[in-house]
Amino acid sequence: MAHLSKLNHTTDTLISIKADAVSVGIFEDGSLTARGKTINTLLNGQISLAHKRGDIKGKHSETTIFYSENCPVIVIGLGKADEFETECIRKVGGTLVKKAIIKKYAHVACENFGGMSSAPFGRALAEGLVLGSYQFNDYLTKKKDELFELDKVTVSGGSRVGIDKGSIVASGVCFARNLGNHPGNVTTPTRLAHEAKKIGRRGKMKVSVFDREKFTEIGMGALAGVAAGTDEPPKFILMEYWGTKKSVKPKVLVGKGLTFDSGGISIKPAAKMDEMKFDMCGSAVVLGCMQVIATLKPKINVVAAISSTENLSGAKAYKPGDILTAYNGKTIEVLNTDAEGRLILADALSYVSKHYDPAFIFDFATLTGAVLVALGHIATGIMGTNEKLIEKVKKSSAKTGEKVWEFPLWKEYCEQVESKIADVKNIGAPMQAGTIAGGAFLKEFVGEDIPWVHFDIAGTAWGEKEKSYGPKAGATGNVIRLVLDVMGV
Ligand code: BES
Ligand code: MN
Ligand code: ZN
Numbered sequence: 389m390a391h392l393s394k395l396n397h398t399t400d401t402l403i404s405i406k407a408d409a410v411s412v413g414i415f416e417d418g419s420l421t422a423r424g425k426t427i428n429t430l431l432n433g434q435i436s437l438a439h440k441r442g443d444i445k446g447k448h449s450e451t452t453i454f455y456s457e458n459c460p461v462i463v464i465g466l467g468k469a470d471e472f473e474t475e476c477i478r479k480v481g482g483t484l485v486k487k488a489i490i491k492k493y494a495h496v497a498c499e500n501f502g503g504m505s506s507a508p509f510g511r512a513l514a515e516g517l518v519l520g521s522y523q524f525n526d527y528l529t530k531k532k533d534e535l536f537e538l539d540k541v542t543v544s545g546g547s548r549v550g551i552d553k554g555s556i557v558a559s560g561v562c563f564a565r566n567l568g569n570h571p572g573n574v575t576t577p578t579r580l581a582h583e584a585k586k587i588g589r590r591g592k593m594k595v596s597v598f599d600r601e602k603f604t605e606i607g608m609g610a611l612a613g614v615a616a617g618t619d620e621p622p623k624f625i626l627m628e629y630w631g632t633k634k635s636v637k638p639k640v641l642v643g644k645g646l647t648f649d650s651g652g653i654s655i656k657p658a659a660k661m662d663e664m665k666f667d668m669c670g671s672a673v674v675l676g677c678m679q680v681i682a683t684l685k686p687k688i689n690v691v692a693a694i695s696s697t698e699n700l701s702g703a704k705a706y707k708p709g710d711i712l713t714a715y716n717g718k719t720i721e722v723l724n725t726d727a728e729g730r731l732i733l734a735d736a737l738s739y740v741s742k743h744y745d746p747a748f749i750f751d752f753a754t755l756t757g758a759v760l761v762a763l764g765h766i767a768t769g770i771m772g773t774n775e776k777l778i779e780k781v782k783k784s785s786a787k788t789g790e791k792v793w794e795f796p797l798w799k800e801y802c803e804q805v806e807s808k809i810a811d812v813k814n815i816g817a818p819m820q821a822g823t824i825a826g827g828a829f830l831k832e833f834v835g836e837d838i839p840w841v842h843f844d845i846a847g848t849a850w851g852e853k854e855k856s857y858g859p860k861a862g863a864t865g866n867v868i869r870l871v872l873d874v875m876g877v
Pocket of ligand 3: 729
């Protein structure tokens with residue numbers, strides 16, 4: 389496991405735990421928690437002395453190590469006491485485990501920091517601890533001896549329920565990071581289907597996988613068109629989780645599982661093309677959520693759909709100018725084979741709209757380079773047709789610290805994807821509002837009156853600057869926590 393898998397909770401005092409290091413927090417004003425005070429006494433008041441001298445300021449992500457006779461003490465800054473909220477404790481968790489890994493402390497005991505005993509604080513702390521401990525070292529065979537993994541963290545105090553839940557949620561995020569980080573020759577559509585089946589068995593879900601022949605036969609002409617250029621078997625993956633009465637409308641999650649995007653005939657430049665292994669991160673969001681649902685078994689209904697293929701330029705590849713017919717019967721003029729994500733999603737959105745009666749649909753896709761231009765690696769671009777649902781997404785975004793920013797889907801933009809010879813075309817106005825054009829295209833394939841939000845995660849799925857509980861590099865698993873929060877999981 390390249391992330392913390394043993395996260396224990398105890399009501400024992402910190403010093404009674406046999407660990408390689410203990411950790412407590414300090415606020416900017418120098419105040420300590422009850423457990424912090426005990427440790428300060430044990431250290432003959434050194435922590436408060438260091439604060440008085442100005443060597444400790446109590447700022448976020450500040451760490452200082454003291455040495456007692458028993459074991460090292462990691463003191464972590466908690467920021468301002470009256471501004472302490474869940475995102476702060478999440479950051480503290482991440483900061484702590486990263487320090488522990490650098491120092492090679494295998495087992496760390498920590499307090500619940502400024503977090504009182506409430507479940508949201510426990511959950512956030514656990515998320516920070518597990519997410520911050522994530523490393524992707526699977527292919528570093530020569531450096532194996534230098535690598536160090538954290539074995540165990542014991543939290544003294546806080547909410548056991550919250551800590552358990554946070555640890556399960558964060559494991560789902562790490563699972564999604566792994567799917568993204570493995571290269572295109574490992575995370576293939578077949579592999580995604582295999583993972584979906586594994587999750588399904590654990591979570592008592594019905595999982596169906598359509599191969600090329602099957603999805604072509606039922607009329608998924610857009611997915612079939614994109615998949616025509618590759619020999620790697622494409623898959624359409626469906627997962628159904630019925631956790632409550634069947635009469636309750638399912639929440640539907642749709643993911644872009646493009647396991648490698650070369651651009652196809654409209655080929656991409658060579659620079660950074662390797663990063664297009666991450667083009668399946670939308671499907672990783674979906675599988676990450678389903679992984680957590682399989683463990684927690686919440687009383688909700690959820691349907692997941694993933695369109696998965698490579699986008700290559702093999703002899704049978706689809707071409708600019710081709711016209712494809714999607715599952716809902718709409719015809720699509722292909723003007724750029726690199727705008728393939730919206731094509732494979734068109735079939736998935738049409739399929740779930742027709743066969744389920746969705747409470748809502750969320751789709752996740754690394755859809756446009758333009759969203760990276762607009763929002764950088766900081767926020768996910770969102771668009772949708774239902775204000776209430778968008779408000780919900782924004783609320784969960786604030787709670788989880790996973791930033792989103794809404795783009796407008798005004799009719800002037802929607803007109804930009806109209807084609808002269810087909811129902812729609814797969815690009816908008818050249819060099820203009822590319823992210824919105826993607827959303828406007830997808831809207832054509834969402835059933836009438838179904839609340840829907842599109843998440844363009846091309847900027848946030850990988851490549852963000854390292855932060856406390858984020859990865860050093862690679863896939864982030866962003867928006868999984870947000871989506872679970874919207875679903876009340
Ligand atoms: N997967 C890419 C989007 C992407 C590009 C994500 C760079 C992250 C970094 C997507 O399939 C794509 O190629 N989109 C095109 C659309 C265009 C042809 C209308 C793009 O953004 O250039
Ligand atoms: Mn593309
Ligand atoms: Zn793509």
